[in-house]
Amino acid sequence: MTLEPKVYIVGAGPGDPDLITVKGLKILQAADVVLYTDSLVNEELIARHKPGAAVLKSAGMDLDEMVAVMIESVQQGKSVARVHTGDPAIYGAIMEQMSLLKKAGVAYEIVPGVSSVFASAAALQAELTIPELTQTLILTRAEGRTPVPELEKLTDLAKHHCTIALYLSATLTKKVMGELSDAGWSPDTPIAVVQRATWPDQKIVRTTLANLDIAVRENNIRSHAMILMGWALDPTLVDQDGHRSKLYDKEFTHRFRKGVTTHG
Template identity: 55%
Template sequence: MTQPLVHMIGAGPGDPELITVKGKKLIEEADLILYTDSLVNPELFTNVKEGAVVKKSAGMHLDELVDIMAEAALQGKKVARVHTGDPSVYGAIFEQMKKLAERGIDTKIIPGVSAAFAAAASAKLELTVPELTQTVILTRAEGRTPMPEKEKLVDLARHQCSIALFLSATLIKKVVASFLEAGWTKEDAVVVVYKASWPDEIVLRTTLGRLQEDMRKHRITKQAMVIVSKAADEKRLQSGNFESKLYDKTFTHGYRKGEKVYE
């Protein structure tokens, strides 16, 4: 007998065309679709199969979610648990998978486009510009959910790399204070993307010093990705030479021999 299965599907950031082909196919084949209605675009469910049950999960607690999925899966039905962005980042999937496993139900994760990368795309950012920043930290400011002691924002910010902040739009005062304490300046660049890839998306380019005021002006208090990065500083990018070795005509690699430069 085949083990009961629940698919955890990343729906992407909002644009219904940014889901994977596999994720879209599984949704269209599912008998039960349980989706995070506060952030997942309902347009994803316009072509579900006849008789499919589509339920919103924002108002449910963990045991309710698991009961609904387990009942369907144990009956041999195809279950699609649809999360915003990519389920592996702030998806709260571990607790669901653990409880499903206790009932003999397996899970499979289908990755999706994270809001962090959708926001970078909307703002036309490369988060890893050569010789400027080569590391990206995905994190959040500490709110009602505490952060592990070694993951305080002020400590992470000291790395001076690209930092994408989830779930932090209501904690901007704390965010700014943490970055300034870590050695950033009020002139350092910040990009805020509200509802990345949605029709009402807003891309806000600002600085740490103006961040609170500019977010207040645009009434951005939720559903926003905040990216603090040297790579968001357009003036610095234009004034410096940050070209990669990959396409440098003098650089030799496995697919191309570099040209000699004669002075």
């Protein structure tokens, strides 16, 4: 595969080196320069780079340093794989990189990846949208040192009583408990915390809203964790028949199948 001299912002997935997309892997294997988030991206994946490629770690760089490397490389006719964890579109801090690249006249392309929210759901064997229970998934984070917009406070979002996925919030569990309680969530609402989803040391903790903070502290979870909340996380749902999708209902007609109505 021959790459154009531009920046490819690639989502590397949640951790498992096999969970990068085929396109993302091809770019990694063909790029002249690989700049990756070494604090989060699996080294086994980065080891698949092209022989002779320049491989640089970005954890110790600031924004200007990172972008300078990308700009200089492309101006020299090289292709750059800027490898991010998960999917770049969610808490990826890519907008500021794209802004500077655009100002410098450097072309870039984004290649999506598997987000930790979906890797966590897979680890939990959970469906996050359950018919007649919850059909909405909110991706957000608790408010900490970085503020959230006034209209996106967790208490207000939680009033929808749908499934909520919290990024970057493992150290704010007491705050989360208070805000969800204020929104009327039941203390026995199921919650699952997945730390380092798909990595060999992946940790899964199932708990309830009332016990969230205790469960996180007892399991020493402070970072790299996804918190999934809501009744879709109830592990007993798979044993129940009351929330089945209409998609495969034998009496449900759609474009590809005519439903069969039975009469008693």
